[in-house]
Amino acid sequence: KAGVTQTPRYLIKTRGQQVTLSCSPISGHRSVSWYQQTPGQGLQFLFEYFSETQRNKGNFPGRFSGRQFSNSRSEMNVSTLELGDSALYLCASSLRLGSHEQYFGPGTRLTVT
Amino acid sequence: AQKITQTQPGMFVQEKEAVTLDCTYDTSDQSYGLFWYKQPSSGEMIFLIYQGSYDEQNATEGRYSLNFQKARKSANLVISASQLGDSAMYFCAMREGSSNTGKLIFGQGTTLQVKP
Numbered sequence: 516k517a518g519v520t521q522t523p524r525y526l527i528k529t530r531g532q533q534v535t536l537s538c539s540p541i542s543g544h545r546s547v548s549w550y551q552q553t554p555g556q557g558l559q560f561l562f563e564y565f566s567e568t569q570r571n572k573g574n575f576p577g578r579f580s581g582r583q584f585s586n587s588r589s590e591m592n593v594s595t596l597e598l599g600d601s602a603l604y605l606c607a608s609s610l611r612l613g614s615h616e617q618y619f620g621p622g623t624r625l626t627v628t
Numbered sequence: 629a630q631k632i633t634q635t636q637p638g639m640f641v642q643e644k645e646a647v648t649l650d651c652t653y654d655t656s657d658q659s660y661g662l663f664w665y666k667q668p669s670s671g672e673m674i675f676l677i678y679q680g681s682y683d684e685q686n687a688t689e690g691r692y693s694l695n696f697q698k699a700r701k702s703a704n705l706v707i708s709a710s711q712l713g714d715s716a717m718y719f720c721a722m723r724e725g726s727s728n729t730g731k732l733i734f735g736q737g738t739t740l741q742v743k744p
Contacts, residue, residue: 548731550732550734557734557735557736557737558719558721558732558734559734560731560732560733563729563730563731570728570729571729571731573731603671605671605673607673607730609730612728612729612730613723613728613730615661615663615678615680616675616678617675617730618675619665619672619673619674619675620672621670621671621672622671622672624671
């Protein structure tokens with residue numbers, strides 16, 4: 516069974532640009548969560564999706580948005596990039612909301628210059 | 629507010645010895661879940677072990693066990709017989725009370741280095 520895949524793995528963008536990151540959950544998993552990991556703030560929750568609906572949202576500005584498609588794949592978008600958005604963005608999938616086991620992808624490392 | 633504290637930024641352990649990674653938590657919820665994840669240098673977070681707040685027995689998964697002391701609000705990870713491949717960052721995390729969310733709150737992590 517394939518694991519969680521995230522594309523692209525690495526990305527370099529310039530301040531002011533926008534970026535879209537993609538996450539494909541494990542087959543059959545319907546819940547997808549996104550996290551931002553930085554050296555200063557650690558791991559912080561961004562959003563959570565289940566059945567194409569955002570179920571939970573972290574404390575991030577409106578520049579951060581996401582969505583989930585009918586096949587459970589999810590995308591997150593960051594508009595008007597800032598230097599502080601440089602981070603490892605991790606996606607996690609689980610069978611259902613609240614499942615004990617969440618499986619993380621390898622992450623997308625975003626660098627904003 | 630819910631919070632996870634890992635007070636050990638870095639730890640060293642000799643290969644084949646046991647090591648305990650500390651984690652304390654703060655929550656007003658009666659129902660919650662505690663998790664440990666391993667993050668190698670590759671970046672991927674690997675689920676290790678889970679403990680529910682109502683579980684009476686400490687969770688174990690192979691060489692990993694969770695020393696759950698509810699009254700002290702601690703959930704320490706014990707790794708027995710350390711291996712070189714255990715060198716990684718370890719995160720303690722908590723899920724909020726509602727079972728209808730997978731949102732995790734993470735601690736700052738502990739870097740473990742296993743010496744040969």
